[in-house]
Amino acid sequence: MTFLPLIPATLLVAALATLPLYADGYCLSLSLSLLNYTVLATAWAMFSGPTRYVSLATVAFFGIGAYSVAVLGEVLPWPLVLLIAAAVGGAVALLVGLSTLRLSGVYFVVFTFGLAELIRQLVTWYEVNVTRALGRYVFVDVTQAQIYWQMLALATLVFLTGWLVGRSRLGFALRIIGDDETVAPHVGIDITIVKVALFALSAVFMTLAGAIMAPRWTYIDPAIAFNPMVSFQVLIMALLGGAGRLYGPLLGVIPLTLLFEFLIARFPNHFSIILGLVFLVIVYLVPNGVAGLTARRAAR
Amino acid sequence: MTRLLEISGLTRRFGGLVAVDGLSFGVAQGEIVGLLGPNGSGKTTALNLVSGALKPDAGTIMLDGRPIAGLRPDRIARLGLARTFQLVRVLGSMTCAENVVAGLAFRRPVLWGEAAARRAGALLDRVGLGGRGAMPADALTYIDQKRLELARGLALSPRILLLDEWLAGLNPSELQEGIALIRSLRAEGTTIVMVEHVMDAIRSLCDRCVVMNAGALIAEGPPAAVLADPAVISAYLGGDDA
Numbered sequence: 001m002t003f004l005p006l007i008p009a010t011l012l013v014a015a016l017a018t019l020p021l022y023a024d025g026y027c028l029s030l031s032l033s034l035l036n037y038t039v040l041a042t043a044w045a046m047f048s049g050p051t052r053y054v055s056l057a058t059v060a061f062f063g064i065g066a067y068s069v070a071v072l073g074e075v076l077p078w079p080l081v082l083l084i085a086a087a088v089g090g091a092v093a094l095l096v097g098l099s100t101l102r103l104s105g106v107y108f109v110v111f112t113f114g115l116a117e118l119i120r121q122l123v124t125w126y127e128v129n130v131t132r133a134l135g136r137y138v139f140v141d142v143t144q145a146q147i148y149w150q151m152l153a154l155a156t157l158v159f160l161t162g163w164l165v166g167r168s169r170l171g172f173a174l175r176i177i178g179d180d181e182t183v184a185p186h187v188g189i190d191i192t193i194v195k196v197a198l199f200a201l202s203a204v205f206m207t208l209a210g211a212i213m214a215p216r217w218t219y220i221d222p223a224i225a226f227n228p229m230v231s232f233q234v235l236i237m238a239l240l241g242g243a244g245r246l247y248g249p250l251l252g253v254i255p256l257t258l259l260f261e262f263l264i265a266r267f268p269n270h271f272s273i274i275l276g277l278v279f280l281v282i283v284y285l286v287p288n289g290v291a292g293l294t295a296r297r298a299a300r
Numbered sequence: 301m302t303r304l305l306e307i308s309g310l311t312r313r314f315g316g317l318v319a320v321d322g323l324s325f326g327v328a329q330g331e332i333v334g335l336l337g338p339n340g341s342g343k344t345t346a347l348n349l350v351s352g353a354l355k356p357d358a359g360t361i362m363l364d365g366r367p368i369a370g371l372r373p374d375r376i377a378r379l380g381l382a383r384t385f386q387l388v389r390v391l392g393s394m395t396c397a398e399n400v401v402a403g404l405a406f407r408r409p410v411l412w413g414e415a416a417a418r419r420a421g422a423l424l425d426r427v428g429l430g431g432r433g434a435m436p437a438d439a440l441t442y443i444d445q446k447r448l449e450l451a452r453g454l455a456l457s458p459r460i461l462l463l464d465e466w467l468a469g470l471n472p473s474e475l476q477e478g479i480a481l482i483r484s485l486r487a488e489g490t491t492i493v494m495v496e497h498v499m500d501a502i503r504s505l506c507d508r509c510v511v512m513n514a515g516a517l518i519a520e521g522p523p524a525a526v527l528a529d530p531a532v533i534s535a536y537l538g539g540d541d542a
Contacts, residue, residue, distance in 0.1 A: 169405050169406070169410070169412055172398075172401070172402070172405055173405075173406065175391075175393070175394070176391060176394075176402050178393075179391040179392060179393050179394065180389050180391055180392075182353070182385070182389060183385075183389050183391065183402070183452075184374075185352070185353075185372065185373035185374040185377065186351060186353070186373050186374075186377050186382070186383055187377060187402050187403050187405075187406055187407070187452065187455075187456065188374050188377040188378045188406035188407050188408075188456065189374055189406045190372070190374045191374070
């Protein structure tokens with residue numbers, strides 16, 4: 001066990017932290033987007049990478065985070081809001097995990113997609129019938145630079161957690177489950193607890209990302225906060241980068257965030273079509289992700 | 301004196317089919333018991349019931365005086381029962397050493413880190429895979445994957461080891477190595493239940509055999525006597541009425 005990779009990582013984080021001091025608004029906003037997707041894709045891969053359980057519930061947790069801020073942001077101190085958001089996201093993940101992680105393969109995929117839609121519809125129903133206003137304004141006194149620093153801290157935390165999990169018995173158990181779910185219990189692994197724990201841990205990070213990003217929008221409604229496109233984008237970023245390694249998703253996040261940014265600016269009306277094509281090309285050409293490609297090159 | 305493993309009245313149905321039908325037998329400490337029977341007689345189902353992969357509809361299983369019938373497989377594994385699989389199952393994305401560490405890291409007491417790596421090395425030596433710890437498990441030949449699976453089972457320090465056709469599919473020289481390996485386990489006092497079709501292995505390894513047909517026990521005793529039993533012969537080859 002070596003702590004050597006921590007040195008360049010610390011330097012990188014320190015360098016990134018100085019960005020708001022000289023970057024302009026657009027550059028900062030793009031960097032924020034990159035950090036957001038880095039957190040989401042890395043958190044996604046923390047659970048889905050080793051287990052190969054493809055989750056489309058990313059935006060469910062992201063949206064829970066955003067709505068926690070929309071509801072509580074003006075009433076409670078900020079750290080407490082984040083804490084509550086994380087707790088709600090974690091609790092929902094535990095509940096969902098305990099009831100669904102027996103499902104495997106395509107059933108799990110469909111369930112997680114359904115879950116995100118269900119939560120969106122529930123929130124919509126509540127807003128329309130109880131609060132009688134579909135949207136909410138998010139008034140939290142925070143600058144873009146402060147959002148950026150929080151996101152950078154969260155990204156650092158995700159990597160640190162992923163690194164520690166990867167070295168722990170918990171992470172090892174998850175890899176065994178991913179390799180052969182029949183063998184895992186026969187070597188003494190309680191597969192339900194392991195899967196639910198990692199699913200909840202990854203959900204907490206997604207929820208926090210949603211909470212930290214919420215003030216940036218000033219206005220949110222269920223269609224924005226629970227936009228299913230986010231789940232698909234996170235999935236394809238993690239797949240392009242390679243979900244089998246901690247740094248893998250990052251290799252997908254950077255090119256694809258930039259590409260999506262470019263596509264939305266240049267082809268706003270054809271964005272979805274082009275996105276679909278990008279998905280096809282990635283799954284067809286790099287099934288193991290960029291990280292997998294480079295590893296295979298190195299092995300040769 | 302109670303035996304290490306005591307099975308009584310074990311029953312499991314799949315819809316209308318009774319795969320295991322009131323099976324009762326025991327295994328004493330240090331014994332190697334062969335579980336025989338024609339294809340479809342319920343041997344693998346019986347192993348799955350004992351190891352917790354399936355839950356019995358009726359019957360009791362006692363491991364060293366503790367009831368284990370219906371427990372989850374991870375609980376049973378931690379109580380000291382290890383198994384191999386009929387179709388060999390190694391963890392293909394991992395190295396051989398990691399495959400063995402998988403057997404060390406979740407048992408009681410837990411072995412992890414440096415200590416686990418050292419013990420895994422010793423276990424790989426034990427099954428004849430010495431020095432191949434860093435090799436990817438899916439690059440091994442069939443017999444070596446079987447050895448690796450055995451090392452993972454031994455890693456649990458089991459009180460009892462279930463081998464499901466561990467010797468099947470080996471060529472004659474590999475078979476001799478395999479038999480020698482199991483014999484050396486017995487010399488160390490390991491208690492083994494083996495489902496097997498290879499008669500040479502059964503004759504040379506087993507202290508006692510239990511023969512199943514259509515889910516039920518039809519004969520029990522020393523290998524030579526059991527294999528000469530008319531009921532066993534007719535179960536395998538078909539009797540006069542067949």
